[in-house]
Amino acid sequence: MTQANAITTLPDDDIVARLRLIRSRRVGAVTYHRLMAEHGSAAAALDALPEIASAAGIERYEVCPVGVVMAELAKGRAARAALIAHGDPRYPQLLAQMPDAPPVLWVQGDIRLLAGPMIAVVGSRNASSLGLRMARRLAEGLGAAGQVVVSGLARGIDAEAHRAAMASGTVAVQAGGVDVIYPAENAGLAAEIAAKGCRISEQPMGAEPQARHFPLRNNIIAGLSRAVVVVEAAARSGSLLTARAALDLGREVLAVPGHPFDARAAGCNMLIRDGAILVRGTGDVLEAIGAGDEAATPHFAEKLPVHPPLPGPVPAPMPLATAGALHAQILARLGPSPLAEDQLIRDLAMPAGHITPALLTLELEGRIERQHGGLLARVGWA
Numbered sequence: 001m002t003q004a005n006a007i008t009t010l011p012d013d014d015i016v017a018r019l020r021l022i023r024s025r026r027v028g029a030v031t032y033h034r035l036m037a038e039h040g041s042a043a044a045a046l047d048a049l050p051e052i053a054s055a056a057g058i059e060r061y062e063v064c065p066v067g068v069v070m071a072e073l074a075k076g077r078a079a080r081a082a083l084i085a086h087g088d089p090r091y092p093q094l095l096a097q098m099p100d101a102p103p104v105l106w107v108q109g110d111i112r113l114l115a116g117p118m119i120a121v122v123g124s125r126n127a128s129s130l131g132l133r134m135a136r137r138l139a140e141g142l143g144a145a146g147q148v149v150v151s152g153l154a155r156g157i158d159a160e161a162h163r164a165a166m167a168s169g170t171v172a173v174q175a176g177g178v179d180v181i182y183p184a185e186n187a188g189l190a191a192e193i194a195a196k197g198c199r200i201s202e203q204p205m206g207a208e209p210q211a212r213h214f215p216l217r218n219n220i221i222a223g224l225s226r227a228v229v230v231v232e233a234a235a236r237s238g239s240l241l242t243a244r245a246a247l248d249l250g251r252e253v254l255a256v257p258g259h260p261f262d263a264r265a266a267g268c269n270m271l272i273r274d275g276a277i278l279v280r281g282t283g284d285v286l287e288a289i290g291a292g293d294e295a296a297t298p299h300f301a302e303k304l305p306v307h308p309p310l311p312g313p314v315p316a317p318m319p320l321a322t323a324g325a326l327h328a329q330i331l332a333r334l335g336p337s338p339l340a341e342d343q344l345i346r347d348l349a350m351p352a353g354h355i356t357p358a359l360l361t362l363e364l365e366g367r368i369e370r371q372h373g374g375l376l377a378r379v380g381w382a
Contacts, residue, residue, distance in 0.1 A: 013043070014041075014042065014043075014085075015073075015083065015085060016066065016069055016070070016073075017041070017042035017043045017046060018042040018085050018103060018104060019064075019069040019072065019073070019083075019104060020042070020046055020063055020064040020065075020066065020068075020069050021035065021036075021042045021045055021046055021049075021063070021064075021103070022103040022104060023064040023068060023069060023072075023204065024046070024049060024063045024064040025061070025062075025064075026053075026363065026366055027049075028100070028363070028369075028370070029100040029101065029102060029103055030099065030100045030363075030370040031360060031363055031370075032103045033086075033099070033100070033101070033103070034356075034360060035048070035049070035360075046063050049061065049063050050062070050063070052357075052360065052361055053361075055361055056327075056361030056362065072204050072205050072206075075179070075205035075206055076106060076205050079108065079178070079179045079205065080108065081106045081107060081108045081178055081179065081205070082106070082107045082108075082111055083104060083105070083106055083107075084104065084105045084107055084111075084114075085103065085104050085105075086101055086102070086103050086104070090111055090114065090115070091105070091114075092114045092115070092118075092223075092224055093115075094118070094223060094224060094225070094226070095220065095223040095224050097223075097249075098219070098223045098249065099372075099374065100219075100370065100372065101223065102202035102216075102220060103202075104202065105200050105201070105202055106177070106178040106200065106201050106202075106203075106205060107178070107198060107199070107200050108178050108179075108194045108198070108199045108200075109193060109194045109195070109196070109197055109198035109199055110169075110196070110197060110198050111198065113148050113169050113170075113171055113197060113198040114171065114198065114200070114224075116146075116147075116148040116169060117146065117147055117148065117226060118147065118148045118149075118150045118171065118224050118225045118226065119142050119147045119148070119149060119150065119225055119226060119227050119228075119229065119285065119289070120149075120150040120151060120221045120222065120224070120225040120227070120228040120229065120242065120246075121135055121138055121139055121142070121149055121150070121151055121157070121158075121161040121165075121229050121231060122151055122152060122157060122158060122161075122221065122228065122229070122230055122231070122233075122238075122239045122242050123135060123156065123157025123158070123230055123231035123232040123233055123239055124156050124157055124231075124232040124233055124234065124237065124239070124264045125154050125155045125156040125157075125158075126156060126264065127156035127157045127160070127231075127232055127264070128232065128262070128264055131156075131157060131231050131232040131256075131258075131264065132156070132157065132160045134231050134256055135157045135160040135161045135164070135231045136160050136161075136163070136164040137164075137281065137282070138161070138164075138229060138231070138256075138279070138281070138282055138285065139160070139161040139162075139163075139164035139165040139170075140164045140165070140168075141281065141282025141283075141285075142165070142168075142282055142285060142286075143164070143165040143167065143168025143169060143170075144168065144282075145282065145286055146168075147168075148165075148168075148169040148170065148171055149161055149162070149164075149165035149168070149169070149170045149171070150170070150171045150172075150173065150221055150224050150225050151170070151171075151172060151173070151221070152172070152173055152174075152175075152217055152218070152221055152238075152242075153172040153173070153174055153181075153182075153186055153189070153190060153193075153199070154183070154186075154238075155183055155185060155186065156232075157231045157232055157239075159186055159189055161231075162189060162193060162197070163189065165197075166192060166193070166196050166197060167196075169197060169198075170193060170197040170198070171197060171198045171199075171200065171224065172190065172193050172197065172198070172199045172200070173200055173201070173217050173220045173221050173224070174199060174200070174201040174203075174209070174217065175201075175203070175209035175210075175213040175214045175216070175217040176201065176203055176207050176208050176209030176210075176213060177201055177203050177204055177205045177206045177207040177208075178199055178200060178201040178203075178205065179205055179206060180206060180207060180208055180209065182208075182209045200220070201217075202216065202220065214238055215238075215241055218238055218241045218242040218245055219242075219245045219372070221242050221245075222242050222243075222245035222246040222248075222249055222251060223245070223249060225246070225251060226251060226252065226289050227246070227251060227252035227253070227254060227285065227288060227289050228242055228243055228246040228251060228252070228253050228254070229254045229255070229256070229279060229285055230242075230243055230253070230254070230255045230256070230267065230268050230271060230276075231255075231256045231268070232256070232258065232264045232265060232267075232268060233255075233264070233265075233266075233267030233268055233271075234263055234264060234266055234267050235263070235266040235267050235270065236267075237267050239267060240267045240270075240271070243255075243271060243276070245372060248372045248373050252277070252288050252289060253271060253276045253277070254276055254277040254278075254279045254284065254285055254288055255267075255268040255269075255271040255272050255276045255277070255278065255279060256268055256278075256279045257269060257272055257278055257279075326350075326354070326355070326358045327358055327361070327362060327367075329348060330344070330348070330355070330358060330359065330362060330368070331362070331367065331368070331378060333347055333348070334368060334376055334377060334378035335377070335378055336377060336378065337377070338371050338375035338376060338377045339375065339376055339377070340373075340374055340375055340376075341359070341374045341375070341376055342374065344376060359376070366379060367379055367380070
């Protein structure tokens with residue numbers, strides 16, 4: 001299979017600017033996309049960042065230095081990894097539809113797999129023998145039907161799904177850098193996937209996986225896939241977070257039932273109780289996605305409404321006193337429970353063109369965070 005040798009298809013200056021933007025302090029995926037929409041290019045957004053930060057009360061804000069991203073690009077070349085930026089024709093189409101799609105992806109292995117139809121198979125790390133057997137049969141059957149199997153390179157169900165789909169095509173989404181293998185026991189499997197399949201990550205090269213990275217990994221798994229199949233999952237598990245992310249994106253969610261006394265099946269049984277499709281074998285999964293019908297309508301999750309277009313050019317900055325008052329109003333209405341941005345705008349009864357820049361500055365200041373589905377939450381609320 002063709003390995004991901006070309007580091008990027010974008011001009012060097014553009015990719016350096018994009019990397020500097022997403023690697024800059026307090027710039028996440030949502031902020032990145034808003035800045036790109038408002039300023040037209042990564043270079044222009046970088047120029048505007050210090051002034052935006054200053055308006056938010058952040059003094060001496062500095063964007064990510066060129067040397068940092070040049071070192072990251074050098075590490076990527078050394079690891080024979082490709083860099084795919086949002087907007088690159090090789091960027092996965094379904095993933096690009098996410099409002100917080102990763103601005104960049106590092107890829108090792110066969111990059112062509114990212115263009116194929118993908119289905120996620122996820123589940124418990126502490127899997128039962130029956131669970132592993134089911135994951136293996138599902139992955140083999142889906143691969144034989146032309147589907148690329150996506151999972152998270154974790155021990156248990158994930159690892160078994162990757163192994164079973166190795167010959168037909170598998171994509172492993174990593175929580176840390178694409179060159180950092182976690183858990184270490186899967187080093188051999190990871191090397192085989194790099195040689196025969198594909199490994200991807202949105203994190204910088206060399207980044208050790210942190211707890212906060214795993215929900216981001218789960219979101220990518222859901223974003224890549226037409227459907228998520230949960231084989232075994234406890235009542236509180238990362239697999240359920242992946243299923244929830246899939247629901248937010250309007251993707252299909254399916255689950256394998258288990259014995260009521262088995263805690264490893266509690267999450268799957270809950271999903272089925274709430275309307276997920278019960279899976280007995282590969283045929284149930286293929287039927288749910290329309291078996292070749294790319295436009296199949298999800299059964300469990302309703303399509304989310306289309307997000308309104310992002311606002312145009314940033315309006316003239318408010319006087320600091322006015323901006324401070326608006327920031328206080330926004331923070332007063334936000335708490336630890338997420339609130340929809342459009343609801344916040346209605347509550348404040350102000351033009352969106354005034355509120356959106358204020359939200360951006362508060363996000364850069366680290367006082368609010370954006371979540372899936374256009375939700376906002378206050379950081380450090382007490």
